[in-house]
Amino acid sequence: MSKIYVVGIGPGGREYMTPQAEAAILASDAVVGYTVYVKLIEHLTEGKKVVSTAMRGEVERARIALDLALKGKTVSFVSSGDAGVYGMAGLIREVAEGHPEVEIETVPGITAAMSGAAVLGAPLIHDFAVISLSDLLTSWELIEKRISLAAEADFVICIYNPKSHKRREHLDKAVDLIMQHRSGDTPSGYVKNIGRDGQKSVVLKLSELKGNDDIDMFTTVIVGNSQTRVINGELVTPRGYDHDGKSEK
């Protein structure tokens, strides 16, 4: 039976990739992915057919993966982070909709919300929302609505795609919307190049995210909720333990 694994390889370093992801790649005849991600796993792809394409070729890549599967190949379609979070796990199923004979399995990975939170301390210990500021595929009006309602709900907010070359102002707009519901002093942070060379993390106030030229498209931003504190330089959102031992996970 034809099979496609949609594999999340995590933030980059080998130490973040699960044995399940490694096994899926090793079990595949072909590996398809964005050039940069395929490069990160080249130690696993010797002897395999490797098809890498440049940025913005998502639909083309999905069709290539499907075509290989229809020819009887076992295919690993790789994404960074988790292929199931803003990743290729959805698109491949849309493209393959007319081919139920192709089995598609999502192999989860460490997404930037998790790896970024780990670098910053423990900001995601309570309810949170994950929002992309990219308006290439989503209307900016819907993005603004989601930011405002997430701020009103006091979710910790994890922001993907805070900026791009063309969209320098989106993060500033988002911060303004959040500050309608949350103090500008709210502990927040960002991480650049998570798990890769040049990783850098900064803990700062919500208001200090505005006009911040250090934040780029490879940065993940986390805004604390009303309870988030800075403890020994790290972001910590309390779950609410009263330190007498009650509660459950």
Added chain:
Amino acid sequence: MSKIYVVGIGPGGREYMTPQAEAAILASDAVVGYTVYVKLIEHLTEGKKVVSTAMRGEVERARIALDLALKGKTVSFVSSGDAGVYGMAGLIREVAEGHPEVEIETVPGITAAMSGAAVLGAPLIHDFAVISLSDLLTSWELIEKRISLAAEADFVICIYNPKSHKRREHLDKAVDLIMQHRSGDTPSGYVKNIGRDGQKSVVLKLSELKGNDDIDMFTTVIVGNSQTRVINGELVTPRGYDHDGKSEK
């Protein structure tokens, strides 16, 4: 220097645990955790001091981990899933606040939102909110507010702790709140015992989550957004590709 790794071991099976998590445990003198999770990693703990405690001993466990670190031990404090998502990464930092000399490092893992989404297909391909229905540490009023606003924002909603022995009605209330903003036909799903013996997944309509006795405290529930579809029996939330190839991740 004293060091505590707060380690997320993923949903249970060894294939989900990252090499980083395994290396942290192997590098530790002592391992502290809930009995069930410690059992899952006993292949890594031979020769180490192992302290396991029963459910609801979170603060006690954190204090034990801190005490061991203060005695100069390198400690792995283990959680299932990701220790940074409703996990021990926050509590240990609160308990250790007065001891900045103890280095604490969060080692991220695959949380139930990711592993559950992978089993169901690709529901988290667009903005999402993660909400726990446990009211042991959070007021039910705040939980209701977050559910309602997340539904209004058209987030995909991932629900942790949908029920417990004492709280059978919370999920039904949450579904009612979501249905004020979203059709009862909205594609949704749940996964029990993710990555463990007895794993079971069901794709169904939002309205069918009500009164569902199959869902228990070991279940993760995902409610689609207004765009989520069922494709070949799986949940898929489109990112919005028009299949002509434009866009970015």
